[in-house]
Structure formats: structure tokens, C-alpha cells
Amino acid sequence: MTKTALITGATGGLGNEFVKLFAAKNNNLVLVGRNSEKLLSLEMEIKSKYSVEVETITADFSDSEAAEKIYEQVKKMNIEIDYLINNAGLGGQGSFIERTMTQDISMMNVNMMVPTKLMKLFIPEFVRRGSGKVLNVSSSAALIPGPLQAEYYATKAYVTSLSNAIAYEVKDTGVTVTTLMPGAIETGFAKAGGLTQTKMFAHGASPVDVAKKAHKGMMAGKLNVFAGLSPVQRPFVGLMPMMPKKAIMGFVANQQSNAN
Template sequence: MEQIALITGASGGIGLEIAKLFAKDKINLLLIARSEAKLINLKQQLEKDYPIKVHYIAADLSVIDGLYVTQRYIDENALQVEHLVNNAGFGDYGPFVERSMEKYREMLGLNISTLVELTHYCSKEMIKRGHGRILNVSSTAGFQPVPYFAVYAASKAFVINFTEALHKEFEKTGVTTTVLSPGATQTGFIEKADMGEAKLYKSGVMSAEDVARVGYNAMKKGKLHVVAGFGNRIQAFFSSMLPSSQLRLTIAANVMKKASR
């Protein structure tokens, strides 16, 4: 069977940069994203630059059909997922009741349900073989409730808890699970989440390349949890240490408010 790294949300941002790191290590890829045009261009470029084979699936993983297409492709092409990177996800910024419930359903489907199902599907085979690496991309938003970003932050808290639990369950199987928690990162996420006016993004943000490298290296070493960026690590530490929930909420709400013009 052909060994591969499966990456969701691979057509841009952190997912794209992680794909490049696998390619540099001469690891074949299965890339999943919605845009077939971007995936075709990426396949051509990576296969030109590196001695690897790149598979791709243009699918919407926020719905169950996208997951079925992915599983069928893996089975029909006799692919062995040695590395799984659950990177696909998106947020939606603004007062909870003013945003679309339809978008929330899509977000929860992608950020939680698809991540769990792909992890279940791939980890069963990894455990049978006695080896495998899983990287789930969360966010520093997952360390505390975040007003104006309530559903997204809650979904990322799930990813952190879920990944940490599996890390313990899998500790004697040869399979590791790592969770990467980036802070503000320069990707298409900002535009999709409608966050251009948030204070959080008015200061410096990390590059997707730097965040990808942090997560990739942690996954290869089998680490449990890594936060990208020194400032984000400090923020995550104090978020967990603040004794007052009200204080944490006040600070988070202030950070997420729209910046004054």
C-alpha cells in the first residue's frame, strides 16, 4: 500500500505550508480542499519540485458526503494514511444572535464532526499497524470562552480536549496525537470569519509558514500540545491561570471588539 500524509484544508494557509514540509521530507500526499483548481495547481507544483506523488480530492468536508468521498478514495486507491493533519476549519465573528445559524451548523460540522470521523477512520488502521501521527489544528481561542467568537472558540476547546484525551488513550499503541494552537495567523481565515475589524488583527500576526513549522515539528516528535509563538504561549498560560471567569471574559471581549477607527 502507498503511504501518504492526508491534509485537510490543504489549498492555502497553514495546510498548504504543512503540505510543503511533508513534500520536502519526500512523503506522498493526499490533499483535500474545496477548490479543485487550487488543488490541481498545487499537485503540479509539488510534483515538479519534489520526488513525490500528490493525490487530491475536491470536496466539502463540512457535509457527510465529503467524508464518504474521502474514505472511498482512500480505500479504492489502497492508500495507507501514516500522517493525518486535520487542519480544515473556519470561524465566524460577531454577536452570536446576529450571525447565521446555517453557518454555525457548517462550522461545527467541519471543526468538530469531520475531525472526529476522520480521526476515528484513520487511527483504527494506524493502531492495527502500530504506528502513525495525527495533528489536529486548534486555536488559542480554545483556551477560554471568547465573546463575539463563541461558537468557534467552543469548537476549538473541543479539539484540544479531544486530542489530549486520545494522546493518553494511544500512548502504548505507537500512534500519537498532537494539537497545534495558533494565535492570529496571516491566512484566508480572517476574511472568511469576517474579522477584519477585530482589535486582535490590528497588531502583528504570525505567518502561516512559521505556524506550520511549529506544528509539523511537534507532530513528528509526538508531542501532546504546542502553542505557536512566544506571545501566544504567554497568553495561553495566563488564560489558564486567571482565577476569575468574569475577568477572563472581560479581557477576551475587549480583545475581540472592533478596533476604533
């Protein structure tokens, strides 16, 4: 039986790779993004290459009611979701006192509120059916505080903590919740967040490789999947929670600086 994946942030770099990956594995798709023209173009591309059904939903994740609107549209389409891919994310560089209230509230809505609400709406259905998988795109940034991206690092810590706890709560129901914790990736995310010239994003990982590893981990029901870590990041992942906070924050702040 063909399954259906709902993918948020579908037109972006990593999201686009998820779309192609799920379509290639014969899954029908519900694609969610804020640009209707890009969604339509992606829909046409996928339909021309793969024998799957594709629906699109235009949504602005900075809208506090975005998740409810997405859920309502899925119900109107009479579609049963099997895989929920919470991929949409918003970054942004700058000190806490320099960034505007609007910027930070938007980031919290996109990175925390919408994925939380989508899980709240879809996971109970998964549990009732005894099947379903969730993939939440977090970040290796979730492991530590992040000066000059304080809000972003904090939102990802929330996503990881919440996802892991829910995964435990549903562990005997046939439902799994997997958290993807990538390093810097070569996508439009860095450009949108003003991060392209930073040391951290100077050598981003391929979104194709990250998507493949994330999909494999999700299908296996893994708790956390680390992917796309740079040679600098890789040795620190296991050590970060044990290292002195001030030293770690100094390293992060340096990585946020200009690469030139």
C-alpha cells in the same frame, strides 16, 4: 520507505505550508480541499518542485458525510495514510443571536464532526499497524470562552479535549495525536471569517513558522504545540485557566473589536 500525509484544508495559508513542508521531507500527499481548481494548481506546483506523488480529493466539509467520502476515495486509490493532518477550519465573527443557524451548523461540521470522523476512520488502522501520527489544528482559543466568536472558541475546546484524551488512549500503541494551538496567523482564515480588522488579527504570525513548529512537535509526539502567539497572548496562555472568567471574556471581546 516513503510515507503519505493526508492534509485537509490544503490550499489555505497554513494548509499550503503543511503541504510544502511535508513534500520537502519526501512524503507523498493526499490533498483535500473544497476548490478543485486550486487543488489541481497546487498538485501541479508540488509535482514540479518535489519528487513525490500527489493525489487530490475535493470535499465540502459542511457536508455531514464529507469524512466518509474522503475515506472511501483514499481506499479506492489504494493509499495507506501515515500522517493525518486535520487542518481545515472555519471561523466567523458575530454574537450568538446574530449568527444564523446555517453558519453555526457549518462551523460545527467543519471544525468538529469531520476531524472526529476522520480520526474514527483512520486511527484504528494506525493502531493495527502500530504506527501513525495525527496533527489536529486547534487554537489557543480553546483555553477560554470567546464572546463574539462563541461557537468557534467552543469548537476548538472540543478539538483539544478530544485530541488529548485520544492521545492518552493510544499512548502505548505506537500512534501519537498532537494538537496545534496557535495564536492569530496571517492566512485567508481571518479574511473568510471577517476578522482581518480586529485587534486580535492585526499582527498575525507567519504560517511558515507555525507549520514548522507544528511538524516538529508532531514528529516528536508532543501532546500540545503552542505557536504563533502574539506578545499580548504569550503571558496569558498559562494563566488563562486560573484568571476570572468575566475578566478574560472582557479581554477577548475587546480583541474581537475593530483595530482602527
